[in-house]
Amino acid sequence: MTITDEWVADALEAIQLPRRLRLRLTRNGLTVVPVTQAHLTTQRRIANQIEARMPGWMPIGEFKILPAREGYKPEPDVSVLPEDQWDSGSSEFDEGLLPFVVEVVSPESKNRDYSTKPEHYAMRGIPAYLIVDVLSASWQLLTQPENGTYQCTQSGPFGKDIQIPVADQTLVLDSSQFMRV
Template sequence: MTIAEGWVELVQDRIEVPRSARLRLTENGLTVVPVTFAHRTTQRRIENQIEQRLPGWVATSEFSVVPPREGYKPEPDATAIPVDLVQTDRSDISEELLPFVVEVVSPESRNRDYNTKPSHYALRGIPAYLIVDVLSARWTLLTRPEDGEYQHEESGVFGDQIAIPVADQTLTLDSSEFVRI
Protein backbone atom coordinates (compact mmCIF):
# COMPACT_ATOMS: atom_id res chain seq x y z
CA MET A 1 0.00 0.00 0.00
CA THR A 2 1.37 3.44 -0.91
CA ILE A 3 1.28 6.45 1.37
CA ALA A 4 -1.54 7.93 -0.72
CA GLU A 5 -3.62 4.76 -0.40
CA GLY A 6 -3.10 4.70 3.36
CA TRP A 7 -4.05 8.36 3.61
CA VAL A 8 -7.29 7.86 1.67
CA GLU A 9 -8.33 4.97 3.92
CA LEU A 10 -7.49 7.01 7.02
CA VAL A 11 -9.58 9.96 5.83
CA GLN A 12 -12.51 7.75 4.78
CA ASP A 13 -12.53 6.08 8.19
CA ARG A 14 -12.55 9.40 10.07
CA ILE A 15 -15.00 11.52 8.12
CA GLU A 16 -18.59 11.32 9.31
CA VAL A 17 -21.04 11.31 6.43
CA PRO A 18 -24.83 11.49 6.84
CA ARG A 19 -26.67 8.19 6.29
CA SER A 20 -28.30 9.70 3.20
CA ALA A 21 -24.90 10.09 1.50
CA ARG A 22 -21.82 8.04 0.65
CA LEU A 23 -18.15 9.02 0.58
CA ARG A 24 -16.57 7.81 -2.67
CA LEU A 25 -13.01 7.89 -3.96
CA THR A 26 -13.14 8.95 -7.61
CA GLU A 27 -10.52 10.16 -10.05
CA ASN A 28 -11.46 13.67 -8.84
CA GLY A 29 -10.71 12.79 -5.20
CA LEU A 30 -13.03 12.08 -2.29
CA THR A 31 -16.62 12.94 -3.15
CA VAL A 32 -19.75 13.01 -0.98
CA VAL A 33 -22.61 11.53 -3.00
CA PRO A 34 -26.30 11.77 -2.06
CA VAL A 35 -28.26 8.51 -2.13
CA THR A 36 -31.65 8.95 -3.81
CA PHE A 37 -34.87 7.15 -2.90
CA ALA A 38 -34.81 5.33 -6.26
CA HIS A 39 -31.23 4.17 -5.68
CA ARG A 40 -31.73 2.87 -2.16
CA THR A 41 -35.13 1.29 -2.84
CA THR A 42 -33.84 -0.49 -5.95
CA GLN A 43 -30.76 -1.68 -4.07
CA ARG A 44 -32.93 -3.02 -1.23
CA ARG A 45 -35.26 -4.80 -3.66
CA ILE A 46 -32.30 -6.45 -5.37
CA GLU A 47 -31.00 -7.61 -1.98
CA ASN A 48 -34.46 -8.99 -1.09
CA GLN A 49 -34.66 -10.93 -4.36
CA ILE A 50 -31.18 -12.37 -3.80
CA GLU A 51 -32.26 -13.60 -0.35
CA GLN A 52 -35.50 -15.11 -1.72
CA ARG A 53 -34.19 -16.63 -4.95
CA LEU A 54 -30.66 -17.83 -4.26
CA PRO A 55 -30.69 -20.68 -1.72
CA GLY A 56 -27.56 -20.98 0.39
CA TRP A 57 -26.41 -17.43 -0.38
CA VAL A 58 -26.78 -14.14 1.49
CA ALA A 59 -27.15 -10.65 -0.01
CA THR A 60 -24.74 -8.00 1.12
CA SER A 61 -23.97 -4.34 0.53
CA GLU A 62 -21.97 -1.60 2.25
CA PHE A 63 -18.65 -3.40 1.72
CA SER A 64 -15.31 -2.87 -0.03
CA VAL A 65 -13.80 -5.31 -2.51
CA VAL A 66 -10.25 -6.31 -1.58
CA PRO A 67 -7.39 -6.38 -2.26
CA PRO A 68 -6.98 -2.77 -3.38
CA ARG A 69 -5.82 -2.48 -6.98
CA GLU A 70 -4.18 0.71 -8.21
CA GLY A 71 -5.17 2.28 -4.90
CA TYR A 72 -8.84 1.52 -5.45
CA LYS A 73 -11.27 -0.63 -3.46
CA PRO A 74 -14.65 -0.58 -5.22
CA GLU A 75 -17.79 -0.52 -3.12
CA PRO A 76 -20.55 -2.22 -5.16
CA ASP A 77 -24.16 -1.67 -4.22
CA ALA A 78 -24.96 -5.37 -3.88
CA THR A 79 -23.67 -8.90 -4.26
CA ALA A 80 -24.19 -12.34 -2.77
CA ILE A 81 -21.82 -14.69 -1.00
CA PRO A 82 -22.31 -18.24 0.25
CA VAL A 83 -23.76 -18.26 3.77
CA ASP A 84 -20.93 -20.44 5.09
CA LEU A 85 -18.30 -17.90 3.92
CA VAL A 86 -19.81 -14.86 5.66
CA GLN A 87 -17.36 -13.15 8.00
CA THR A 88 -19.52 -11.13 10.36
CA ASP A 89 -16.58 -9.15 11.74
CA ARG A 90 -15.49 -7.76 8.34
CA SER A 91 -16.62 -4.89 6.12
CA ASP A 92 -14.70 -6.05 3.09
CA ILE A 93 -14.98 -9.09 0.83
CA SER A 94 -12.26 -10.75 -1.22
CA GLU A 95 -12.80 -10.45 -4.96
CA GLU A 96 -12.39 -14.23 -5.20
CA LEU A 97 -15.68 -14.77 -3.34
CA LEU A 98 -17.81 -12.56 -5.58
CA PRO A 99 -19.88 -14.29 -8.29
CA PHE A 100 -21.34 -10.94 -9.41
CA VAL A 101 -21.59 -7.30 -8.37
CA VAL A 102 -24.39 -4.79 -8.87
CA GLU A 103 -24.08 -1.04 -9.28
CA VAL A 104 -27.20 1.13 -9.17
CA VAL A 105 -26.54 4.22 -11.29
CA SER A 106 -26.82 7.68 -9.76
CA PRO A 107 -26.47 10.96 -11.66
CA GLU A 108 -23.02 11.38 -10.11
CA SER A 109 -21.86 7.81 -10.77
CA ARG A 110 -23.11 7.24 -14.33
CA ASN A 111 -19.76 7.65 -16.08
CA ARG A 112 -17.90 5.48 -13.55
CA ASP A 113 -20.55 2.75 -13.53
CA TYR A 114 -20.52 2.42 -17.34
CA ASN A 115 -16.94 3.33 -18.25
CA THR A 116 -14.57 2.80 -15.33
CA LYS A 117 -15.99 0.03 -13.17
CA PRO A 118 -16.38 -2.63 -15.90
CA SER A 119 -12.62 -2.85 -16.34
CA HIS A 120 -12.02 -2.77 -12.57
CA TYR A 121 -14.40 -5.68 -12.01
CA ALA A 122 -13.23 -7.63 -15.09
CA LEU A 123 -9.57 -7.28 -14.03
CA ARG A 124 -10.57 -8.77 -10.67
CA GLY A 125 -12.14 -11.73 -12.46
CA ILE A 126 -15.63 -11.12 -11.09
CA PRO A 127 -17.80 -13.30 -13.37
CA ALA A 128 -20.74 -10.89 -13.79
CA TYR A 129 -21.36 -7.17 -13.43
CA LEU A 130 -24.94 -5.83 -13.44
CA ILE A 131 -25.54 -2.12 -14.05
CA VAL A 132 -29.02 -1.01 -12.97
CA ASP A 133 -29.72 2.45 -14.38
CA VAL A 134 -32.53 4.09 -12.41
CA LEU A 135 -32.10 7.21 -14.56
CA SER A 136 -33.11 5.50 -17.82
CA ALA A 137 -34.99 2.43 -16.46
CA ARG A 138 -32.52 0.12 -18.24
CA TRP A 139 -30.12 -2.60 -17.13
CA THR A 140 -26.90 -4.03 -18.56
CA LEU A 141 -25.36 -7.37 -17.60
CA LEU A 142 -21.68 -7.92 -18.43
CA THR A 143 -20.26 -11.46 -18.18
CA ARG A 144 -17.24 -13.57 -19.11
CA PRO A 145 -14.29 -11.44 -17.96
CA GLU A 146 -11.10 -11.96 -19.97
CA ASP A 147 -7.95 -9.82 -20.06
CA GLY A 148 -9.61 -6.97 -18.17
CA GLU A 149 -12.74 -6.79 -20.30
CA TYR A 150 -16.13 -8.44 -20.24
CA GLN A 151 -16.71 -10.46 -23.40
CA HIS A 152 -20.51 -10.67 -23.31
CA GLU A 153 -23.18 -8.01 -22.82
CA GLU A 154 -26.96 -8.22 -22.45
CA SER A 155 -29.26 -5.30 -21.79
CA GLY A 156 -32.92 -4.54 -21.40
CA VAL A 157 -35.54 -2.38 -19.78
CA PHE A 158 -37.15 -2.41 -16.35
CA GLY A 159 -39.81 -5.08 -16.45
CA ASP A 160 -37.49 -7.75 -17.89
CA GLN A 161 -36.23 -10.79 -16.05
CA ILE A 162 -32.43 -10.72 -15.59
CA ALA A 163 -30.65 -14.09 -15.41
CA ILE A 164 -27.31 -13.90 -13.60
CA PRO A 165 -25.12 -17.01 -13.45
CA VAL A 166 -24.07 -17.71 -9.85
CA ALA A 167 -21.81 -20.72 -9.36
CA ASP A 168 -24.00 -23.72 -10.28
CA GLN A 169 -27.27 -21.72 -10.08
CA THR A 170 -29.00 -18.91 -11.91
CA LEU A 171 -30.28 -15.89 -10.02
CA THR A 172 -33.28 -14.39 -11.81
CA LEU A 173 -34.05 -10.80 -10.84
CA ASP A 174 -37.41 -9.24 -11.64
CA SER A 175 -36.53 -5.72 -12.77
CA SER A 176 -40.17 -4.62 -12.70
CA GLU A 177 -39.54 -4.09 -8.96
CA PHE A 178 -36.82 -1.49 -9.64
CA VAL A 179 -37.63 2.23 -9.20
CA ARG A 180 -36.89 4.90 -11.80
CA ILE A 181 -35.95 8.48 -10.93
Protein backbone atom coordinates in the same frame (compact mmCIF):
# COMPACT_ATOMS: atom_id res chain seq x y z
CA MET B 1 0.04 0.42 -0.93
CA THR B 2 1.82 3.77 -1.01
CA ILE B 3 1.86 6.33 1.77
CA THR B 4 -0.69 8.39 -0.20
CA ASP B 5 -3.01 5.38 -0.55
CA GLU B 6 -2.83 4.78 3.21
CA TRP B 7 -3.54 8.44 3.94
CA VAL B 8 -6.59 8.47 1.65
CA ALA B 9 -7.91 5.23 3.17
CA ASP B 10 -7.51 6.68 6.68
CA ALA B 11 -9.22 9.94 5.65
CA LEU B 12 -12.18 8.10 4.10
CA GLU B 13 -12.74 6.16 7.33
CA ALA B 14 -12.36 9.23 9.57
CA ILE B 15 -14.76 11.61 7.77
CA GLN B 16 -18.30 11.45 9.17
CA LEU B 17 -21.14 12.23 6.77
CA PRO B 18 -24.93 12.14 7.12
CA ARG B 19 -26.44 8.76 6.18
CA ARG B 20 -27.98 10.22 2.99
CA LEU B 21 -24.49 10.95 1.63
CA ARG B 22 -21.54 8.75 0.74
CA LEU B 23 -17.93 9.69 0.14
CA ARG B 24 -16.22 7.96 -2.78
CA LEU B 25 -12.60 7.93 -3.89
CA THR B 26 -12.46 8.16 -7.67
CA ARG B 27 -9.68 8.84 -10.14
CA ASN B 28 -10.72 12.51 -9.92
CA GLY B 29 -10.43 12.70 -6.12
CA LEU B 30 -12.94 12.51 -3.29
CA THR B 31 -16.60 12.89 -4.29
CA VAL B 32 -19.65 13.32 -2.06
CA VAL B 33 -22.50 11.22 -3.43
CA PRO B 34 -26.17 11.83 -2.55
CA VAL B 35 -28.21 8.65 -2.19
CA THR B 36 -31.74 8.78 -3.63
CA GLN B 37 -34.72 6.77 -2.41
CA ALA B 38 -34.91 5.07 -5.82
CA HIS B 39 -31.33 3.90 -5.31
CA LEU B 40 -31.93 2.62 -1.78
CA THR B 41 -35.25 0.93 -2.63
CA THR B 42 -33.81 -0.80 -5.70
CA GLN B 43 -30.76 -1.95 -3.75
CA ARG B 44 -33.02 -3.40 -1.03
CA ARG B 45 -35.33 -5.11 -3.54
CA ILE B 46 -32.38 -6.77 -5.27
CA ALA B 47 -31.10 -8.07 -1.91
CA ASN B 48 -34.59 -9.32 -1.01
CA GLN B 49 -34.88 -11.22 -4.31
CA ILE B 50 -31.46 -12.80 -3.78
CA GLU B 51 -32.46 -13.94 -0.31
CA ALA B 52 -35.77 -15.39 -1.52
CA ARG B 53 -34.41 -17.08 -4.67
CA MET B 54 -30.98 -18.36 -3.64
CA PRO B 55 -31.10 -20.65 -0.62
CA GLY B 56 -27.64 -21.14 0.84
CA TRP B 57 -26.46 -17.72 -0.34
CA MET B 58 -26.41 -14.41 1.56
CA PRO B 59 -26.93 -10.99 -0.09
CA ILE B 60 -24.35 -8.42 0.98
CA GLY B 61 -24.11 -4.65 0.64
CA GLU B 62 -22.22 -1.71 2.09
CA PHE B 63 -18.87 -3.50 1.80
CA LYS B 64 -15.47 -3.07 0.17
CA ILE B 65 -13.74 -5.49 -2.17
CA LEU B 66 -10.24 -6.70 -1.29
CA PRO B 67 -7.47 -6.38 -2.18
CA ALA B 68 -6.99 -2.71 -2.91
CA ARG B 69 -5.76 -2.17 -6.46
CA GLU B 70 -4.22 1.17 -7.39
CA GLY B 71 -5.26 2.30 -3.89
CA TYR B 72 -8.92 1.58 -4.71
CA LYS B 73 -11.34 -0.81 -3.00
CA PRO B 74 -14.62 -0.79 -4.96
CA GLU B 75 -17.84 -0.63 -2.94
CA PRO B 76 -20.60 -2.25 -4.99
CA ASP B 77 -24.19 -1.80 -3.91
CA VAL B 78 -25.09 -5.50 -3.81
CA SER B 79 -23.43 -8.88 -4.18
CA VAL B 80 -23.83 -12.37 -2.77
CA LEU B 81 -21.74 -14.90 -0.88
CA PRO B 82 -22.23 -18.54 0.00
CA GLU B 83 -23.55 -18.58 3.57
CA ASP B 84 -20.46 -20.45 4.79
CA GLN B 85 -18.22 -17.63 3.47
CA TRP B 86 -20.33 -14.82 4.96
CA ASP B 87 -18.96 -13.09 8.06
CA SER B 88 -21.43 -10.87 9.90
CA GLY B 89 -18.56 -8.90 11.45
CA SER B 90 -16.82 -8.08 8.18
CA SER B 91 -17.22 -5.09 5.89
CA GLU B 92 -14.59 -6.26 3.39
CA PHE B 93 -14.67 -9.38 1.21
CA ASP B 94 -12.15 -10.91 -1.16
CA GLU B 95 -12.82 -10.46 -4.88
CA GLY B 96 -12.42 -14.20 -5.46
CA LEU B 97 -15.55 -14.94 -3.40
CA LEU B 98 -17.91 -12.75 -5.44
CA PRO B 99 -19.83 -14.35 -8.33
CA PHE B 100 -21.30 -10.97 -9.36
CA VAL B 101 -21.60 -7.36 -8.26
CA VAL B 102 -24.40 -4.83 -8.76
CA GLU B 103 -24.12 -1.06 -9.06
CA VAL B 104 -27.28 1.06 -8.92
CA VAL B 105 -26.69 4.19 -11.00
CA SER B 106 -26.96 7.63 -9.40
CA PRO B 107 -26.69 10.93 -11.32
CA GLU B 108 -23.21 11.42 -9.88
CA SER B 109 -21.99 7.86 -10.52
CA LYS B 110 -23.35 7.25 -14.02
CA ASN B 111 -20.08 7.78 -15.89
CA ARG B 112 -18.07 5.61 -13.46
CA ASP B 113 -20.70 2.85 -13.36
CA TYR B 114 -20.64 2.50 -17.16
CA SER B 115 -17.03 3.33 -18.05
CA THR B 116 -14.63 2.91 -15.12
CA LYS B 117 -16.12 0.19 -12.93
CA PRO B 118 -16.47 -2.46 -15.65
CA GLU B 119 -12.69 -2.34 -16.06
CA HIS B 120 -12.13 -2.58 -12.29
CA TYR B 121 -14.48 -5.53 -11.84
CA ALA B 122 -13.28 -7.39 -14.96
CA MET B 123 -9.64 -6.88 -13.89
CA ARG B 124 -10.56 -8.53 -10.59
CA GLY B 125 -12.09 -11.51 -12.42
CA ILE B 126 -15.60 -11.01 -11.03
CA PRO B 127 -17.72 -13.20 -13.34
CA ALA B 128 -20.67 -10.81 -13.76
CA TYR B 129 -21.34 -7.10 -13.31
CA LEU B 130 -24.93 -5.80 -13.32
CA ILE B 131 -25.58 -2.09 -13.85
CA VAL B 132 -29.09 -1.06 -12.74
CA ASP B 133 -29.86 2.38 -14.12
CA VAL B 134 -32.70 3.96 -12.13
CA LEU B 135 -32.32 7.11 -14.25
CA SER B 136 -33.25 5.42 -17.55
CA ALA B 137 -35.19 2.41 -16.17
CA SER B 138 -32.81 -0.03 -17.83
CA TRP B 139 -30.14 -2.56 -16.93
CA GLN B 140 -26.95 -3.94 -18.44
CA LEU B 141 -25.34 -7.28 -17.52
CA LEU B 142 -21.66 -7.76 -18.33
CA THR B 143 -20.18 -11.29 -18.15
CA GLN B 144 -17.13 -13.33 -19.14
CA PRO B 145 -14.22 -11.17 -17.93
CA GLU B 146 -11.04 -11.62 -19.93
CA ASN B 147 -7.89 -9.47 -19.79
CA GLY B 148 -9.68 -6.66 -17.91
CA THR B 149 -12.70 -6.52 -20.24
CA TYR B 150 -16.11 -8.16 -20.14
CA GLN B 151 -16.71 -10.10 -23.36
CA CYS B 152 -20.51 -10.44 -23.25
CA THR B 153 -23.17 -7.75 -22.76
CA GLN B 154 -26.93 -8.12 -22.33
CA SER B 155 -29.34 -5.29 -21.62
CA GLY B 156 -33.00 -4.52 -21.29
CA PRO B 157 -35.66 -2.24 -19.84
CA PHE B 158 -37.07 -2.56 -16.34
CA GLY B 159 -39.77 -5.22 -16.52
CA LYS B 160 -37.59 -7.80 -18.26
CA ASP B 161 -36.09 -10.65 -16.19
CA ILE B 162 -32.33 -10.62 -15.66
CA GLN B 163 -30.54 -13.99 -15.58
CA ILE B 164 -27.23 -13.95 -13.72
CA PRO B 165 -25.07 -17.07 -13.67
CA VAL B 166 -24.04 -17.91 -10.09
CA ALA B 167 -21.89 -20.99 -9.58
CA ASP B 168 -24.00 -23.96 -10.74
CA GLN B 169 -27.32 -22.08 -10.90
CA THR B 170 -28.94 -18.99 -12.39
CA LEU B 171 -30.31 -16.13 -10.32
CA VAL B 172 -33.36 -14.58 -12.01
CA LEU B 173 -34.06 -11.02 -10.92
CA ASP B 174 -37.45 -9.43 -11.63
CA SER B 175 -36.48 -5.93 -12.79
CA SER B 176 -40.11 -4.78 -12.68
CA GLN B 177 -39.47 -4.45 -8.92
CA PHE B 178 -36.80 -1.78 -9.47
CA MET B 179 -37.57 1.93 -8.92
CA ARG B 180 -37.09 4.76 -11.36
CA VAL B 181 -36.07 8.31 -10.40
